[in-house]
Amino acid sequence: MSEKVAVSLKINGKEVTLLAAPEQNLLRLLRENGYVEVKCGCEEGDCGTCTVLLDGLSVKSCVTPACACEGREVWTAAGVSRQERIGRLLRDNFAKYGASQCGFCTPGMMVTGVNYLMNNGVPDRQAIRAAISGNLCRCTGYKKIIDAIYHTAQELRRETAGEGML
Amino acid sequence: MGYQFITADSVPHALELLERYGRDARVICGGTDLMVRLHLKRLPECVFINIRNLEELRYIREEDGMVCIGAGTTLSTLENSLLLLGKAPALFQAAQVFADPNVRHSATVGGNIGNASPSADSAPPLLAFDGQVVVARKDGRRLLPIREFFTGVGRTALEPGELVTEVRFKPNPDSAFVKVGLRNAMAISVVNIAASVDLAQDGTMKDVRIAVGAVAPTPVRAVCAENCLRGRRPEEAVIRQAMDAIQTDIKPITDVRASERYRRIVAENMMRRVVLKACRICENEGGAGR
Ligand SMILES: Cc1cc2nc3c(=O)[nH]c(=O)nc-3n(C[C@H](O)[C@H](O)[C@H](O)COP(=O)(O)OP(=O)(O)OC[C@H]3O[C@@H](n4cnc5c(N)ncnc54)[C@H](O)[C@@H]3O)c2cc1C
Ligand code: FES
Numbered sequence: 001m002s003e004k005v006a007v008s009l010k011i012n013g014k015e016v017t018l019l020a021a022p023e024q025n026l027l028r029l030l031r032e033n034g035y036v037e038v039k040c041g042c043e044e045g046d047c048g049t050c051t052v053l054l055d056g057l058s059v060k061s062c063v064t065p066a067c068a069c070e071g072r073e074v075w076t077a078a079g080v081s082r083q084e085r086i087g088r089l090l091r092d093n094f095a096k097y098g099a100s101q102c103g104f105c106t107p108g109m110m111v112t113g114v115n116y117l118m119n120n121g122v123p124d125r126q127a128i129r130a131a132i133s134g135n136l137c138r139c140t141g142y143k144k145i146i147d148a149i150y151h152t153a154q155e156l157r158r159e160t161a162g163e164g165m166l
Numbered sequence: 167m168g169y170q171f172i173t174a175d176s177v178p179h180a181l182e183l184l185e186r187y188g189r190d191a192r193v194i195c196g197g198t199d200l201m202v203r204l205h206l207k208r209l210p211e212c213v214f215i216n217i218r219n220l221e222e223l224r225y226i227r228e229e230d231g232m233v234c235i236g237a238g239t240t241l242s243t244l245e246n247s248l249l250l251l252g253k254a255p256a257l258f259q260a261a262q263v264f265a266d267p268n269v270r271h272s273a274t275v276g277g278n279i280g281n282a283s284p285s286a287d288s289a290p291p292l293l294a295f296d297g298q299v300v301v302a303r304k305d306g307r308r309l310l311p312i313r314e315f316f317t318g319v320g321r322t323a324l325e326p327g328e329l330v331t332e333v334r335f336k337p338n339p340d341s342a343f344v345k346v347g348l349r350n351a352m353a354i355s356v357v358n359i360a361a362s363v364d365l366a367q368d369g370t371m372k373d374v375r376i377a378v379g380a381v382a383p384t385p386v387r388a389v390c391a392e393n394c395l396r397g398r399r400p401e402e403a404v405i406r407q408a409m410d411a412i413q414t415d416i417k418p419i420t421d422v423r424a425s426e427r428y429r430r431i432v433a434e435n436m437m438r439r440v441v442l443k444a445c446r447i448c449e450n451e452g453g454a455g456r
């Protein structure tokens with residue numbers, strides 16, 4: 001393997017410096033350094049379980065060059081579901097609506113869901129379906145995942161409507 | 167030597183690096199093609215010149231009636247562009263059915279044409295608009311018609327040291343894109359096709375440009391089909407002739423996704439659909455993905 005280089009980035013709100021090979025993908029960099037909540041499925045961009053937020057946008061970490069993340073900010077499923085309000089709400093709804101069965105797709109679904117909700121995601125099942133179209137699930141048949149995102153979107157909407165009335 | 171990874175901090179810096187490393191250099195932007203090739207061990211050792219940080223390559227703007235798109239612009243920026251929605255629906259529609267939303271956050275226009283896959287979804291719209299590619303090198307730049315850009319499967323007319331900085335074209339609201347893949351999302355095209363039509367007051371097609379992908383080593387213009395349609399109305403008999411004619415424009419192969427015969431049948435039917443859609447005769451036939 002080629003010589004590793006130092007990459008400094010922020011992961012789940014914390015500044016870290018990690019060693020990455022020039023040809024390494026972000027997925028492997030994260031897993032090697034203990035962020036094993038980011039799952040490895042296909043490593044070809046197809047399944048979506050490796051999805052993370054990179055500078056606020058959901059991307060597939062297996063097709064993201066690790067060295068390109070110098071100076072950037074990464075959030076994993078564990079990070080968003082613990083620290084970000086939208087993530088906590090969505091996590092609770094994943095549990096409530098049974099959106100996680102074997103759980104292998106869940107980290108990617110969570111991050112993609114958070115990305116949808118952060119970008120003014122409306123409670124619209126068709127739009128949610130399109131948003132998660134790059135994340136495969138072999139267990140749930142998607143309906144429960146869509147339900148969880150849909151109900152979170154509704155709750156968030158109700159909250160903002162409530163604020164408007166004050 | 168192993169791989170190396172160098173991040174450029176400006177376009178001149180990138181050009182400097184490309185000149186210095188010559189044939190060993192490999193531009194990387196989104197990485198959605200290159201990281202897959204690395205994973206499959208199908209990428210020779212190289213020096214990656216990373217242009218992902220170059221904001222100066224991320225824009226969509228209009229200049230003298232031309233739409234200009236920076237090479238580092240992501241497909242997700244394209245699918246959110248009101249300019250493209252209104253003036254270049256063919257490219258807008260291609261962005262909407264490209265990969266999936268998360269890949270679109272990374273994938274770029276420069277990377278899509280730079281990768282030169284026969285099935286690249288941005289290629290048919292750019293060919294149908296008769297677009298141009300702005301190519302820069304350390305000591306200058308040149309304008310290349312997109313028709314001359316693709317030279318074979320995975321091959322382009324780019325020389326060592328060169329970088330695509332922009333694609334530009336004269337937009338046309340009477341344009342459309344249709345794609346057929348094997349599933350709705352994340353499908354590499356079995357056939358993709360774009361049409362751009364100049365309609366006269368009386369409904370005749372003064373000019374028409376059709377480009378089709380995944381049916382030859384490079385995306386191609388369907389010149390024979392265009393000749394059947396030019397100067398005529400989009401009527402059933404005329405379209406039938408063009409459907410026969412497109413068979414001489416294409417040379418599909420059988421591969422993992424589809425057989426030659428299937429591609430030929432799909433190509434002629436999608437041509438019919440995309441021309442009608444560009445003429446706004448039946449808007450809702452989007453093909454796979456929508
Ligand atoms: C799951 C998945 C689904 C996909 N679906 C589709 C699809 O539906 N349609 C489709 O068309 N493609 C698809 N792709 C392929 C890929 O996403 C696109 O081709 C994308 O546009 C590549 O852009 P990038 O910036 O990621 O390219 P990179 O991987 O960074 O680069 C690709 C190639 O272009 C060259 N290059 C990049 N930028 C420049 C530049 N400015 N100047 C010169 N050369 C340059 C690189 O050297 C390299 O050879 C898919 C990929 C994946 C992983
Ligand atoms: S592991 Fe990244 S998309 Fe499957």
Ligand code: FES
Pocket residue numbers: 099100101102103104105106136137138139140
């Ligand atoms: S819960 Fe098993 S793959 Fe989705």
